[in-house]
Amino acid sequence: MTFNPDAKIDSSKVSKRGRNTAIGVGAGGGLALILALVGPLLGVDLSGLAPLFEGGQSQQVTEEDLSHCDTGADANENVECRMVGAATSLDDYWKGVFARSSNVPDYVTPGFIVFESSTSSGCGMASAATGPFYCPSDGSIYLDTGFFDQLRTQFGASGGPLAEMYVVAHEWGHHIQNVLGTMNNLNLRESGPTSDSVRLELQADCYGGAWANAASTQPDGSGTTFLKPITQQQIADALNAASVIGDDRIQEASGGQVNPHQWTHGSSEQRQKWFLKGFEGGPGVCNTFGPNVDL
Numbered sequence: 060m061t062f063n064p065d066a067k068i069d070s071s072k073v074s075k076r077g078r079n080t081a082i083g084v085g086a087g088g089g090l091a092l093i094l095a096l097v098g099p100l101l102g103v104d105l106s107g108l109a110p111l112f113e114g115g116q117s118q119q120v121t122e123e124d125l126s127h128c129d130t131g132a133d134a135n136e137n138v139e140c141r142m143v144g145a146a147t148s149l150d151d152y153w154k155g156v157f158a159r160s161s162n163v164p165d166y167v168t169p170g171f172i173v174f175e176s177s178t179s180s181g182c183g184m185a186s187a188a189t190g191p192f193y194c195p196s197d198g199s200i201y202l203d204t205g206f207f208d209q210l211r212t213q214f215g216a217s218g219g220p221l222a223e224m225y226v227v228a229h230e231w232g233h234h235i236q237n238v239l240g241t242m243n244n245l246n247l248r249e250s251g252p253t254s255d256s257v258r259l260e261l262q263a264d265c266y267g268g269a270w271a272n273a274a275s276t277q278p279d280g281s282g283t284t285f286l287k288p289i290t291q292q293q294i295a296d297a298l299n300a301a302s303v304i305g306d307d308r309i310q311e312a313s314g315g316q317v318n319p320h321q322w323t324h325g326s327s328e329q330r331q332k333w334f335l336k337g338f339e340g341g342p343g344v345c346n347t348f349g350p351n352v353d354l
């Protein structure tokens with residue numbers, strides 16, 4: 060059990076799109092930048108999504124109701140409700156961080172779309188093969204919960220609820236970067252162990268860690284923390300998830316050699332290190348862009 064069973068969660072933070080979601084009506088050509096959880100893997104090119112088909116098609120988006128996701132107990136039981144729980148907690152956490160910070164823009168809640176098989180996004184068509192990602196142009200997170208099975212079977216992760224929520228927290232971290240303008244003036248087409256891409260990804264991992272610690276220690280309005288005290292096993296699972304999606308691990312798993320020049324997300328070691336750094340030090344220690352930062 061991870062969530063406090065009586066923590067109140069808010070199903071309006073997540074939209075669920077059904078399996079028969081049709082192709083969206085064209086949103087103009089050109090591929091938009093996406094920020095995925097994992098770098099290119101196993102032949103799937105994540106540099107951009109397939110462009111939306113332009114014009115003509117009717118859109119049949121089936122929105123499914125998540126109002127059965129009401130409490131922490133629901134979040135413990137069901138993966139969709141766990142996404143609602145994670146979103147409620149992340150939103151609450153970051154709202155608070157922004158409120159306590161000076162010289163920051165107003166906090167904006169991201170969109171969070173949970174889907175099955177495929178759906179349209181402001182960055183193109185999303186499919187399960189894309190993996191979870193954040194689309195800056197529509198300010199939304201896209202996640203097929205089937206990815207969590209893939210994380211265990213294909214990547215060999217140990218799994219567990221905190222590992223799943225780390226994935227959400229990482230994507231939420233990209234949203235925070237978007238709100239703060241961190242992505243402006245970065246060169247995200249370049250790869251390599253000290254590239255802007257890697258720095259951006261490691262910072263998102265760090266933000267994920269910062270949230271994880273706070274979610275189990277900071278009470279909400281009614282005095283209940285969202286998460287129960289985090290166990291060593293859960294931290295190990297989250298770190299394990301961060302490690303199996305390190306660029307070096309993925310390069311090895313796909314039969315290639317480890318080539319740091321192609322890294323876009325950071326190594327297993329780096330991803331674990333920055334998650335833990337955020338966990339221990341909060342968002343203030345997540346500056347991965349300084350000139351003397353030891354990545």
Ligand SMILES: [Zn+2]
Nearest residue numbers: 094095096260
């Ligand atoms: Zn990312």
